[in-house]
Amino acid sequence: MNAFSVDLEDWYQGIELPFSSWNQHTERIRKGVDPLIELLSKHNTKATFFTLGWIGEKYPELIKQITDAGHEMASHGYSHEKVYDLSPQAFREEISKTKKILEDISGTEVAAFRAPFFSVTNKSLWALDILKEEGYSIDCSISPVKTWRYGISTTPDEIFTIKENGLTEFPVSTFKLLTKNLGIGGAYFRLFPYMLTSNGLKQRTKDGKVNMFYIHPWEYDPHHPVVDMERKAKITHYTRLSKTIPFTDKLLGQFKFDTVSNVVKQYKAEREVNEYSIEILKD
Numbered sequence: 001m002n003a004f005s006v007d008l009e010d011w012y013q014g015i016e017l018p019f020s021s022w023n024q025h026t027e028r029i030r031k032g033v034d035p036l037i038e039l040l041s042k043h044n045t046k047a048t049f050f051t052l053g054w055i056g057e058k059y060p061e062l063i064k065q066i067t068d069a070g071h072e073m074a075s076h077g078y079s080h081e082k083v084y085d086l087s088p089q090a091f092r093e094e095i096s097k098t099k100k101i102l103e104d105i106s107g108t109e110v111a112a113f114r115a116p117f118f119s120v121t122n123k124s125l126w127a128l129d130i131l132k133e134e135g136y137s138i139d140c141s142i143s144p145v146k147t148w149r150y151g152i153s154t155t156p157d158e159i160f161t162i163k164e165n166g167l168t169e170f171p172v173s174t175f176k177l178l179t180k181n182l183g184i185g186g187a188y189f190r191l192f193p194y195m196l197t198s199n200g201l202k203q204r205t206k207d208g209k210v211n212m213f214y215i216h217p218w219e220y221d222p223h224h225p226v227v228d229m230e231r232k233a234k235i236t237h238y239t240r241l242s243k244t245i246p247f248t249d250k251l252l253g254q255f256k257f258d259t260v261s262n263v264v265k266q267y268k269a270e271r272e273v274n275e276y277s278i279e280i281l282k283d
């Protein structure tokens with residue numbers, strides 16, 4: 001059981017350029033997302049697209065094209081602001097507005113959410129209650145890999161239920177490389193040889209685990225503009241972007257993937273889902 005997830009956003013949203021400047025940047029979203037949609041179709045694979053409400057308003061025809069092709073539409077917030085930088089009230093408005101925008105365009109239910117930059121951390125666990133209250137049933141915002149920007153190291157690396165509110169949590173999948181824990185997808189997928197991700201997936205499957213793969217459209221667009229940013233962000237952002245297309249082609253040929261909702265449904269039908277209190281998410 002593997003979920004293929006995409007954080008559907010343009011290049012300037014993945015590198016924290018201010019919301020007020022978004023309309024001034026060159027649009028390249030199609031340059032990344034078109035080859036990805038083609039690869040998914042070639043391998044007859046359905047994926048989940050976590051999308052900004054802002055993207056929905058700007059490109060309704062893209063949202064419709066994706067859901068008409070049978071993919072799942074999900075929410076990535078409205079303005080790509082990190083959850084721990086928002087007030088609970090502002091977060092509530094972002095996710096409620098985005099759910100409505102995407103549901104109105106696609107005519108499908110938006111059940112899942114992923115925070116920009118996996119920003120549900122120790123500082124923003126309050127978001128989990130608000131998600132449930134606003135009608136979301138699945139959250140994919142927590143990374144068990146701790147980085148300078150995100151992560152909760154005590155997060156179970158499996159689908160589980162939040163005891164306090166019944167929300168289903170589907171965290172980023174991780175695998176071990178020597179002493180380090182790495183994620184399945186994103187920069188990890190490009191920076192290292194393909195075999196590392198593929199072996200990670202094989203090992204996890206052998207251990208009976210479900211897997212969550214994630215990627216962004218701009219990772220399929222090696223020529224998107226280079227802007228100045230913090231060194232630690234730059235190291236991972238622009239490196240080996242030309243590998244994403246061939247690696248994804250291999251990945252989709254080697255493993256079977258489905259949408260987040262379908263994987264959760266199948267998991268619940270076949271297994272007992274563990275329940276954890278929010279307390280254990282405080283590392």
Ligand SMILES: [Zn+2]
Binds near residue numbers: 007115117
């Ligand atoms: Zn994002």
